[in-house]
Amino acid sequence: MRPERVTNSRTNAKFIKVLLDNAAGTLTDISAYVSSVGTVGLTYETADATAYSDGVKNVTIGQPSAPLQFSGPVDTVIITQLTGYAANGGLTAGGGLSLDIQFGIRHAWEAGEPQFGITGSASVGYLLTGFTIDSGGMTWTATFEVMGATAPAFGTAAES
Numbered sequence: 001m002r003p004e005r006v007t008n009s010r011t012n013a014k015f016i017k018v019l020l021d022n023a024a025g026t027l028t029d030i031s032a033y034v035s036s037v038g039t040v041g042l043t044y045e046t047a048d049a050t051a052y053s054d055g056v057k058n059v060t061i062g063q064p065s066a067p068l069q070f071s072g073p074v075d076t077v078i079i080t081q082l083t084g085y086a087a088n089g090g091l092t093a094g095g096g097l098s099l100d101i102q103f104g105i106r107h108a109w110e111a112g113e114p115q116f117g118i119t120g121s122a123s124v125g126y127l128l129t130g131f132t133i134d135s136g137g138m139t140w141t142a143t144f145e146v147m148g149a150t151a152p153a154f155g156t157a158a159e160s
Helices: 076-087
Strands: 016-021 027-029 043-048 059-065 068-073 099-103 115-118 125-133 139-147 153-155
Antiparallel strands (some): 016 027, 016 099, 099 115, 115 153, 125 139
């Protein structure tokens, strides 16, 4: 008897899939070239509002940021893709980069499981803000920042 798929458990890094726009603006699986995804999610800055509150320390929440940093072994495929963005000001020809990080739960990702990302357009998406190769020429690192007024989000449906 074959066990059913488990979708409410822990995952493993081998089931994380990273998809990023290619030069034509099509989401492409770059997981084979990424060894570290870094920290994923939104970070909010806060401002102390204690002077306005009633005897309790209080804060106001600002707008979120969602920087991402990927790295992996140097390979001509990923280097070609990333240098294409660098030559275009960190964007694809159509604007912001679409990005989808899919977290498969004990198996390859499928619809209904967690994912984080944004569908890029001319005015929103991710922007490549840094691309380096270490001094030994063994590892590349890329930094992405959100552009536009729309924040990336966690969800359960793939980005496009």
